Every structure is written in structure tokens, then in C-alpha cells.
Amino acid sequence: xxxxxxxxxxxxxxxxxxxxxxxxxxxxxxxxxxxxxxxxxxxxxxxxxxxxxxxxxxxxxxxxxxxxxxxxxxxxxxxxxxxxxxxxxxxxxxxxxxxxxxxxxxxxxxxxxxxxxxxxxxxxxxxxxxxxxxxxxxxxxxxxxxxxxxxxxxxxxxxxxxxxxxxxxxxxxxxxxxxxxxxxxxxxxxxxxxxxxxxxxxxxxxxxxxxxxxxxxxxxxxxxxxxxxxxxxxxxxxxxxxxxxxxxxxxxxxxxxxxxxxxxxxxxxxxxxxxxxxxxxxxxxxxxxxxxxxxxxxxxxxxxxxxxxxxxxxxxxxxxxxxxxxxxxxxxxxxxxxxxxxxxxxxxxxxxxxxxxxxxxxxxxxxxxxxxxxxxxxxxxxxxxxxxxxxxxxxxxxxxxxxxxxx
Amino acid sequence: xxxxxxxxxxxxxxxxxxxxxxxxxxxxxxxxxxxxxxxxxxxxxxxxxxxxxxxxxxxxxxxxxxxxxxxxxxxxxxxxxxxxxxxxxxxxxxxxxxxxxxxxxxxxxxxxxxxxxxxxxxxxxxxxxxxxxxxxxxxxxxxxxxxxxxxxxxxxxxxxxxxxxxxxxxxxxxxxxxxxxxxxxxxxxxxxxxxxxxxxxxxxxxxxxxxxxxxxxxxxxxxxxxxxxxxxxxxxxxxxxxxxxxxxxxxxxxxxxxxxxxxxxxxxxxxxxxxxxxxxxx
Numbered sequence: 134x135x136x137x138x139x140x141x142x143x144x145x146x147x148x149x150x151x152x153x154x155x156x157x158x159x160x161x162x163x164x165x166x167x168x169x170x171x172x173x174x175x176x177x178x179x180x181x182x183x184x185x186x187x188x189x190x191x192x193x194x195x196x197x198x199x200x201x202x203x204x205x206x207x208x209x210x211x212x213x214x215x216x217x218x219x220x221x222x223x224x225x226x227x228x229x230x231x232x233x234x235x236x237x238x239x240x241x242x243x244x245x246x247x248x249x250x251x252x253x254x255x256x257x258x259x260x261x262x263x264x265x266x267x268x269x270x271x272x273x274x275x276x277x278x279x280x281x282x283x284x285x286x287x288x289x290x291x292x293x294x295x296x297x298x299x300x301x302x303x304x305x306x307x308x309x310x311x312x313x314x315x316x317x318x319x320x321x322x323x324x325x326x327x328x329x330x331x332x333x334x335x336x337x338x339x340x341x342x343x344x345x346x347x348x349x350x351x352x353x354x355x356x357x358x359x360x361x362x363x364x365x366x367x368x369x370x371x372x373x374x375x376x377x378x379x380x381x382x383x384x385x386x387x388x389x390x391x392x393x394x395x396x397x398x399x400x401x402x403x404x405x406x407x408x409x410x411x412x413x414x415x416x417x418x419x420x421x422x423x424x425x426x427x428x429x430x431x432x433x434x435x436x437x438x439x440x441x442x443x444x445x446x447x448x449x450x451x452x453x454x455x456x457x458x459x460x461x462x463x464x465x466x467x468x469x470x471x472x473x474x475x476x477x478x479x480x481x482x483x484x485x486x487x488x489x490x491x492x493x494x495x496x497x498x499x500x501x502x503x504x505x506x507x508x509x510x511x512x513x514x515x516x517x518x519x520x521x522x523x524x525x526x527x528x529x530x531x532x533x534x535x536x537x538x539x540x
Numbered sequence: 541x542x543x544x545x546x547x548x549x550x551x552x553x554x555x556x557x558x559x560x561x562x563x564x565x566x567x568x569x570x571x572x573x574x575x576x577x578x579x580x581x582x583x584x585x586x587x588x589x590x591x592x593x594x595x596x597x598x599x600x601x602x603x604x605x606x607x608x609x610x611x612x613x614x615x616x617x618x619x620x621x622x623x624x625x626x627x628x629x630x631x632x633x634x635x636x637x638x639x640x641x642x643x644x645x646x647x648x649x650x651x652x653x654x655x656x657x658x659x660x661x662x663x664x665x666x667x668x669x670x671x672x673x674x675x676x677x678x679x680x681x682x683x684x685x686x687x688x689x690x691x692x693x694x695x696x697x698x699x700x701x702x703x704x705x706x707x708x709x710x711x712x713x714x715x716x717x718x719x720x721x722x723x724x725x726x727x728x729x730x731x732x733x734x735x736x737x738x739x740x741x742x743x744x745x746x747x748x749x750x751x752x753x754x755x756x757x758x759x760x761x762x763x764x765x766x767x768x769x770x771x772x773x774x775x776x777x778x779x780x781x782x783x784x785x786x787x788x789x790x791x792x793x794x795x796x797x798x799x800x801x802x803x804x805x806x807x808x809x810x811x812x813x814x815x816x817x818x819x820x821x822x
Contacts, residue, residue, distance in 0.1 A: 134627055134630055134631070134749075134750070153760040153762070154760075167603075168602070168603030168604075168630055169603070170630060170631060171631060171757050172630075172631040172750045172756070172757065173757040173758065173759070173760050175760065187750070189631065189749060189750040189751035212702075276669075276678065276679055277678070280673075300700075301681065301682045301697070301698070301699045301700065302699065304665050304666075304681065305669060305679070305681045305682070307666075308634065308638070308664075308665075308666035308667075308668075308669035308670045308673070309669045309670070309672070309673045309679070311634075311635060311666070311670065312635060312638060312639075312669070312670040312673035312674060313673055315635070315754075316635075316754055317633065317635065317753070317754030317755035318634065318635070318666060318755070319755060320634075320662075320663070320664035320665065320666055321663060321664070334758075335755075339661070339662060339663075340551070340661060341660070341661070343762065344760055344761070344762060345760070345761045345762070346757050346759070346760055346761075347757070347758050347759035347760075347761075348755050348756065348757055348758065349755070349756055349758055350754045350755050350756070351756060352754065353754040390678075391677070391678040391708050391709060391712075392678045392680070392706050392707075392708050393706060393707045393708060394704065394705075394706055395705040395706060395707055396704075396705050397699075397702045397703065397704045397705070398702065398703050398705075399701055399702055399703075400698070400701050400702065400703055406700065406701055411820075412820050435821070435822070436820055436821055436822060437822045438820075447718075448576075453719060454717060454718050454719050455698065455719075460663055461658070461660055461663055468820070469816065469817070469820050490816050492811075492816065492817060498799070503797065503799065504797065506797065507797075507798065507816060508798050508800060508814065508816065509797055509798065509799045509800065510799075510800045510801075510807055510811075511799060511800065511801045512800075512801070512802070512803075512804055512807055513804060516804035517804045517807050517808055517811075519804075520804050520805055520808035521808040521811060521812070524808055524809070524812050525812075525821055528812065528818075528821055529821070529822070
């Protein structure tokens with residue numbers, strides 16, 4: 134814990150001011166470190182008389198010279214036999230990081246069948262090596278089998294860092310791998326970097342998006358991080374890389390998996406995947422009711438858009454959780470984002486940073502959402518939307534008539 | 541059936557404020573609540589117990605004040621509550637927390653462990669899977685339905701557009717979503733929270749607390765997601781609106797912000813003609 138040398142302390146209170154977490158209280162001119170301390174050591178750095186220190190014993194420095202390269206774990210849509218876009222987002226970022234380190238970038242592919250256009254896709258973003266474990270047992274995601282496979286590869290080839298997709302299955306897999314390898318893992322990073330000591334710097338929002346924390350695992354390798362879909366951009370190279378494919382033979386024991394897959398069914402309901410749509414129409418607390426949410430859905434159908442919702446709207450029970458956009462929901466990067474009755478809490482706006490065009494409708498002229506919008510509409514979202522619905526419908530009918538007439 | 545539910549006390553993050561002078565988190569006046577997902581975890585456990593019999597033990601790790609969250613769980617109907625609180629486990633990351641809690645689970649004994657899918661403050665969703673790995677039991681995350689039939693666990697996972705059905709023998713660990721149920725109301729109880737210290741557990745001291753945590757926070761920065769630009773106070777607004785904006789502190793102008801005002805009819809007409817909107821109409 135952070136300890137105070139009472140003899141050295143001059144009671145200046147600079148440590149309490151330096152603490153971003155409000156975890157130091159001055160009591161009788163002495164700092165008291167509260168349980169909310171995260172050991173970032175900002176107070177230690179701020180103390181002018183070196184009266185504070187972190188007395189926690191950390192793991193001993195080890196020689197990590199044999200750990201090299203950044204890996205990205207590929208995610209496949211097994212039903213469609215396609216590589217998910219997030220895989221290339223991760224691989225592109227891994228390439229950038231590996232370039233800073235002067236090391237190689239690799240993709241990890243666990244599958245039964247190699248997805249369509251895989252070679253070309255990974256070569257385009259500069260992948261040096263693909264480690265493939267091909268096995269009938271890997272036909273679909275399984276916690277135990279996928280954990281074993283990733284850990285075996287990591288032990289054999291010793292990467293410096295591994296990036297996981299922060300999807301449902303990626304977030305199921307990564308912590309299990311981190312525990313089996315006994316290394317650090319940072320979830321849902323929004324940015325990554327390499328520091329002067331060649332550590333992977335993992336930047337993520339915390340406390341409802343109010344704070345960005347930079348996290349490293351200085352004494353453990355490999356360093357693990359997960360990143361959500363739509364957070365990173367794919368950066369295709371002018372000249373594709375000459376990718377090397379390494380098929381790794383691995384004994385996988387079907388009996389080791391204690392989870393028995395029975396079946397998968399497509400979810401019922403009208404809402405489409407908010408993470409993949411080109412247009413997202415989202416509603417917040419200002420929408421007012423579940424009834425009013427149907428207007429969003431009605432418009433969405435006419436525009437081939439997906440409906441999204443803020444945490445407040447989901448908490449109210451107006452919309453299901455799987456269309457929630459924000460830190461405790463999905464990150465989206467549509468061409469057009471229409472924010473209806475959304476004030477723009479950080480919790481939500483963190484999830485729409487990569488939206489290309491934002492139109493927002495709100496009755497409050499001081500709503501923070503306006504500051505990040507291309508068009509800010511002051512008005513009642515439900516009223517505007519219901520009129521818009523009729524007009525979009527009429528527009529569709531008219532254009533149909535025009536095309537009909539042209540024939 | 542012995543069920544352990546792990547819960548976390550979290551600040552209501554929608555209420556977290558930043559002190560504009562010091563740029564630090566203001567904790568005073570921010571209510572502490574039970575992590576919403578964990579409340580659904582509690583309900584899942586209580587419903588299974590009511591159906592099949594057995595015992596629900598709720599466990600939390602954190603500062604002494606987390607006791608109030610456990611008291612709330614006792615009021616919901618938990619049979620026992622254990623608070624693991626010790627300065628030695630302060631500053632634990634998910635690996636150290638998952639390790640510590642898995643040792644608590646071993647000590648208490650369990651057939652089924654239930655967690656919330658993630659906590660709304662950290663949003664990592666890692667502690668559940670890390671516990672399952674330490675205990676060598678199967679895990680199911682993103683769970684929207686849990687049944688136990690003839691000693692066999694049946695769960696539904698929500699993965700993208702699919703619902704996946706799985707079965708497993710107990711013991712197992714599940715991490716539940718908020719959609720899974722509606723938590724019952726708390727009632728009166730005279731049950732008390734039991735305190736557990738590091739000394740009460742068989743822990744490897746190298747693997748706990750800040751020292752046992754591989755990840756280190758090196759830098760903290762207030763998020764700039766909001767600070768990019770502000771709406772200007774323009775004289776087309778009414779006095780009331782302008783006063784509200786001054787109170788809210790929005791004074792800097794975003795270069796390209798385009799504030800539209802008018803009747804819903806006029807605005808919807810204008811939107812239909814606006815290229816940024818109309819080109820998307822199919």
C-alpha cells in the first residue's frame with residue numbers, strides 16, 4: 134500500500150491534490166490513503182519531500198528478451214465462414230505496434246475451415262506470420278479448447294503481446310488465457326502504444342468514461358489486451374506483405390471441455406445488430422416511453438438503419454440491452470448517427486466517437502451531445518421523428534413512382 | 541444446492557462528477573450501489589434456491605463500506621453474506637481479485653457460482669472467468685437464462701445475433717446479463733454480514749493485492765471525450781436558455797456546429813433536404 138513517513142511529511146497536501154481518485158484525505162495535516170487508491174503513484178511523484186512510497190512488493194524483473202512480436206487473435210463468424218472485421222482492425226493495430234518495436238506481427242487463427250479470402254485479407258494489412266491451428270474440434274468457439282490452443286501457441290512461440298477482440302467470445306477467452314499464463318490483461322482498450330521500456334501501454338476508459346487510465350504489465354510477458362470492434366481503423370498497405378503460414382499440430386482433447394454445445398438459434402425480435410449498421414438511430418431518456426421507441430424502429434426500417442439506445446433508456450426497460458451503445462454496451466462507427474433525446478453523457482459518447490456524421494435532436498440547447506454533432510436540432514425528438522417517418526415513407530413512394538414511370 | 545453469488549459495490553457512474561478546479565473525481569455525494577448486473581445475479585440464485593432448495597451465500601471483496609451492499613443482498617433473501625476486506629488486498633487487479641475470490645469459493649464450498657457479466661465501474665468482465673480458471677470449472681458468460689435440471693446446468697448465452705444453448709455438469713460458473721430477470725424487492729432481515737480477512741484464507745501472498753497484480757496504472761487522465769468543443773451562446777436564444785447555458789458552462793464554439801430551431805414540421809422538412817440525411821434514405 135501507499136505509506137506515509139510521518140517524520141518527513143510537511144502536511145502540504147499536494148498529494149491529495151494530485152490524486153485523480155480522491156483517495157487521499159488530509160486529516161490533522163497528515164495524508165490518509167483511502168481504500169479507493171489504485172496505486173497509480175501520482176501522489177508519490179507529487180510529494181516534494183519524498184514522504185510517500187508504495188511498499189507493495191512487485192514481481193522480480195525477469196529477462197524478457199526471448200519474447201517478441203505482437204499477435205492478434207482472429208475472430209470468425211463460424212456460421213458464415215467469414216473473418217469478422219474486428220480481426221483486421223486488431224491485426225492492423227498489431228502491425229503498427231510491431232513496427233514501433235521493430236518486430237513481427239502475427240495472426241492467430243483457430244478454426245476448422247479457413248475463412249474466405251483469408252490470405253489476401255491478412256496480407257493486405259501487413260501480417261508477417263499466421264499461426265493456424267486447424268481442427269474439427271475448433272469448428273465453433275469453446276472456452277476450454279480455445280484457451281488451451283492460445284496458451285500452447287503462446288508458450289511455444291513467446292509473443293510480447295496478444296490482442297483479443299473484445300467481443301462476447303473474445304471477452305470469454307482472454308481472461309481465461311490471462312489466468313492460465315498468469316499474466317496481466319486489460320479489457321476494452323481504446324488506444325494502444327509502446328513506451329520507452331518497450332512495454333505495451335494499454336489505454337482504457339474507466340469510471341463511466343470520466344477517466345482514461347494508461348496501464349502496463351512491466352513484469353510479465355506476454356502482455357494481453359482486448360479491443361472492441363469499431364474502435365480501431367483498418368489501415369491497408371500499398372504493397373501486401375509476404376505472409377508466412379505456420380500450421381501448428383496440436384493435440385486437443387474433446388473431453389477436456391466440460392461445456393456441451395446444444396444448438397444456436399437466431400434471436401427473435403425486430404432489432405438488427407447496432408454494431409454493423411451504416412446508419413444508427415439511437416434513443417435516450419428524452420424519448421420518454423417504450424411506445425415512443427417504436428417510432429425509432431419505424432424510421433429505422435425505412436432507412437435500413439439499426440436502432441440504438443442509451444443506458445438510461447435500457448434501464449427504463451424501453452429497449453433491450455443488446456442495442457445499448459456506450460461504454461457498457463456496444464461501440465459503433467456508422468456513417469450516420471442520429472441521437473434522439475440523448476443528452477450525451479460520456480458513458481454514451483465514448484461509444485460513438487468514430488461515427489462519421491452525427492445529427493442530434495434534443496430540447497436542451499446545452500446538451501453536451503450538440504457539441505459533437507454536425508447538425509444540432511433543438512426540438513422534441515419524438516415529434517420530429519414521427520413527421521420524418523411520414524416524409525421518408527412518402528419520399529420512398531414517390532421515388533418508386535418515378536422509377537415506375539421511367540419504365 | 542450451494543450457490544455463491546459474487547457482488548461488487550460500485551459508484552453510480554452516471555452520477556460521477558469531475559471537480560472543475562482540480563480535475564479530480566468528486567466522490568462525495570456519489571451514491572454507492574450494488575452493481576446492477578450483480579443484482580440480477582442475486583435474483584438468479586434466489587430463484588434457483590426457491591425452486592430447488594439449498595443455500596445462497598453472497599460474497600463481496602472491497603472496503604468495509606461494501607458491507608451495506610451485502611446487507612442489501614441479505615434483505616433480498618441471501619442466507620449468508622461474507623465481506624472479504626483487508627488492506628493486504630487493496631489495489632488488486634482482476635487477476636489478483638479472481639485468485640482471492642476463487643480461494644474464498646474453495647473455503648465456502650459451492651455447486652454453482654453466479655456473477656454479474658461485468659461491473660459498471662470497471663467494465664472488464666474478467667473476474668468471473670479468472671475464478672473459473674482457478675477453480676478448473678466450466679464458465680458461461682453473457683448468460684440470459686439459467687436452469688438446473690436433475691443436477692445438470694442448462695444455460696443460454698447471447699452471442700451477437702444468436703442465442704447459444706449449452707449444458708454442463710455442476711460445479712460451474714455463470715456470468716449473467718441484466719435482461720435475465722427482474723430482481724425482487726428487498727425486505728427486512730436481522731441477518732448479519734460476516735467479515736473475512738486474508739488470515740482466514742489459504743492465500744499465496746505473492747498473488748494478492750497490488751503486489752500480486754501484473755497490471756499497473758501508470759497514468760490517469762481526465763477523459764477528453766466531452767471537452768472538444770462547446771455550443772456558443774448566441775443571441776437567437778431566449779434569456780432563459782442563455783442563462784441555462786451559462787450555468788452549464790458551455791461557452792466555446794464548435795467550428796462547424798449547425799444549430800437548427802423551428803417547428804417539428806419545418807425541421808423534418810429541412811432534414812429531408814439536407815444531404816447528410818437524405819442520401820441515406822433507401
